[in-house]
Amino acid sequence: QGFQLVSGDKRLDLSQPRVMGILNVTPDSFSDGGRFANIEPACRHADALVTEGASIIDIGGESTRPGAAEVSVQHELDRVIPLVEYVSAHHDVWISVDTSKPEVMSEAVAAGAHLINDVRALQEPGALTVAAKLNVPVCLMHMQGQPRTMQDAPLYHDIIADISGFFEERIQACLAAGIDRDNLLLDPGYGFGKTLSHNYELLNRQAELKSFGLPLLIGLSRKSMIGNLLNAPTDERLAGSLSAALLSIQQGAHIIRVHDVKPTMDMIKVMQASTNYQAL
Numbered sequence: 001q002g003f004q005l006v007s008g009d010k011r012l013d014l015s016q017p018r019v020m021g022i023l024n025v026t027p028d029s030f031s032d033g034g035r036f037a038n039i040e041p042a043c044r045h046a047d048a049l050v051t052e053g054a055s056i057i058d059i060g061g062e063s064t065r066p067g068a069a070e071v072s073v074q075h076e077l078d079r080v081i082p083l084v085e086y087v088s089a090h091h092d093v094w095i096s097v098d099t100s101k102p103e104v105m106s107e108a109v110a111a112g113a114h115l116i117n118d119v120r121a122l123q124e125p126g127a128l129t130v131a132a133k134l135n136v137p138v139c140l141m142h143m144q145g146q147p148r149t150m151q152d153a154p155l156y157h158d159i160i161a162d163i164s165g166f167f168e169e170r171i172q173a174c175l176a177a178g179i180d181r182d183n184l185l186l187d188p189g190y191g192f193g194k195t196l197s198h199n200y201e202l203l204n205r206q207a208e209l210k211s212f213g214l215p216l217l218i219g220l221s222r223k224s225m226i227g228n229l230l231n232a233p234t235d236e237r238l239a240g241s242l243s244a245a246l247l248s249i250q251q252g253a254h255i256i257r258v259h260d261v262k263p264t265m266d267m268i269k270v271m272q273a274s275t276n277y278q279a280l
């Protein structure tokens with residue numbers, strides 16, 4: 001479909017697959033907790049992601065690693081806001097903020113972010129109200145349980161039906177809060193409360209999620225569903241990540257959230273050449 005995202009005076013055409021580049025702002029990329037942070041490396045990384053062709057830069061300050069300690073609002077702000085400000089000042093690229101905290105959503109949009117990427121699908125207190133007020137596109141991601149315990153015993157009756165039921169409920173909650181349906185994106189949350197088998201069934205059946213008539217945002221890059229299958233450390237998962245990304249686009253993905261932007265852009269070009277061969 002000809003989906004288009006609108007945020008303020010920016011438009012993002014989704015008639016072709018778009019790449020969202022992951023900008024890591026984890027605590028260890030700062031000198032001391034982020035207050036007097038050396039954000040230089042993260043700024044250089046952002047520049048590279050834009051140069052490689054990312055349409056969106058995803059900036060997140062909270063690791064959703066299973067077992068990760070909760071990050072305070074101030075700590076998350078200290079990491080995220082300086083980078084939103086840098087990217088907004090130096091590039092025309094879309095900026096998404098990967099957060100579940102309403103305060104971080106507000107400050108990030110005020111600092112120049114265009115899209116909210118919430119792995120908790122606006123379920124935190126106050127998140128729905130703030131997202132409605134900000135009136136920017138929001139990605140609703142599925143997660144079974146919480147990061148600390150989600151991988152203990154994932155269980156589904158039918159994984160597509162269960163995730164669809166979750167999306168139905170979250171979409172209704174968003175509409176009731178005054179969020180425009182045109183501002184919603186869906187993400188099945190690969191690796192968030194899913195076994196290896198669940199993740200590959202989801203990839204096999206992902207196209208069934210097109211029934212919502214909403215853009216699909218997908219995150220597969222370097223995930224354990226690739227690492228465990230290949231028995232590969234994170235820096236040896238590129239081929240697997242590109243393979244999964246290609247399958248996901250064939251199964252309806254509009255935005256792919258990745259670490260390796262240039263290789264993913266190359267994959268998309270090869271994929272598109274196989275359909276627009278007359279133009280070659």
Ligand SMILES: Nc1nc2[nH]c(S[C@@H](C(=O)O)c3ccccc3)nc2c(=O)[nH]1
Binds near residue numbers: 064065119139141221
């Ligand atoms: N929308 C959307 N946002 C996301 N944020 C992430 S963090 C994840 C990772 O592997 O990047 C992760 C999980 C656990 C620990 C570290 C990093 N994953 C997604 C996704 O799949 N979709």
